[in-house]
Amino acid sequence: MERKYLIIIAVIAVVCIAFVALFFSGAIHNGSFAVEGTTFGPGTYVVGTDVPEGYYSFDGQYDLEGNAEFKASSNGGLTISNDDVKLESGAKITIHEGASMKYEGK
Incomplete structure (x- = not known):
């Protein structure tokens, strides 16, 4: 026994x-937790449902609908940075083939 x-x-x-x-x-x-450094590949994600709110870095082409905060970069001219983009709940991100996004933390 x-x-x-x-x-x-x-x-x-x-x-x-x-x-x-x-x-x-x-x-x-799940949408409320992810380990810092987690990389998400091609697909469509809803912040707060599929991925948590927080800061993300993007590599490659993506589309974003909803609220986000971007940082400006003055590296040779004024551009918008794809690093440390703050995504807020309800935003919808579509990552295209060959691209990715990396969760940097809250």
Whole structure:
């Protein structure tokens, strides 16, 4: 009888560890939490539902609908930076093929 309980506990522990590992690697995510450095690939995301509010860096082409705060860069002329873009709840981001966005934190 004791061996049966040990096997059940071991299976539950393995499932919990696998879930935590997938969650912190970004394979599993929700709209309220993501680990800093998580990269999101092509697709459409809604802030607050699919990805959390916070600061993101973009690499490549993307479309954005909704509220966001961009920083200006004066590197040889005034341009808008794709780094540390603050996305607010309800914004909709479409990342195109070959592009990505990286979660920088709150």
